[in-house]
Amino acid sequence: MTINVPDEVIEAVHEITASRITDLVPLPDLFTWGHAVPKRQKLSSKRVKGTRFRLAQRLGPNCAYCGHKFSDLTQATIDHVIPHRLVGHWQSWNLVLACEPCNEAKGTMIPERLVPVLCAALLSGSDRVLKAVA
Ligand SMILES: [Zn+2]
Structure with missing residues (x-):
């Protein structure tokens, strides 16, 4: 399924991932109420390897959270900045490297700076951010 996420959300994630992420807060219930959690897709090990490599090229070979x-790169895990349960995909704009x-x-927490952007997307009358779990 293709998800049409508002550009503002993608831009905010790009801005946030340009430096270390240290302002995690629990995912507000607002974003998951009334929605089923999508089945978690798995990536093949080949795709995991390629994704790690591309993330390291784009963002540096560091943990996005502690800077390790x-x-x-096989020590790195791939983390969804906006939790997978919310977006339901592995699009690279939403991925960072993280140590285990x-x-x-982090679990399902999100950067605090994303909360107003996600709320705005939700309140704009579009639930595109949540389409994946509807
Ligand atoms: Zn770390």
């Missing part, structure tokens, strides 16, 4: 530098402890600790 990966000497070996950071990825686990």
Whole structure:
């Protein structure tokens, strides 16, 4: 399924991922009320490898949360900035590298700076952000 996410959300994620992410807050219930959680897609190991490589090229070979530098990209996990349960896809604009402890600790939290952008997208009369889980 293709999801049409508003450009403002993609721009905000790009801005946020340009530096370390340190302002995580729990995902507000507003974004998940009344929606089924999509089945989690798995990526093949080949795609995981390619995605890690492209993320390291674009954002640097570091954990987006603690800054840990990966000497070996196989140590890196791929994290969804906006949780997979919300977007339901693996589009690269929403992905960062994370060390396993950071990825686990993040869970479904989101950067605080994204909350108003996601709220605005939701209130604009469009639920495009949530289409994946509707
Ligand atoms: Zn980390």
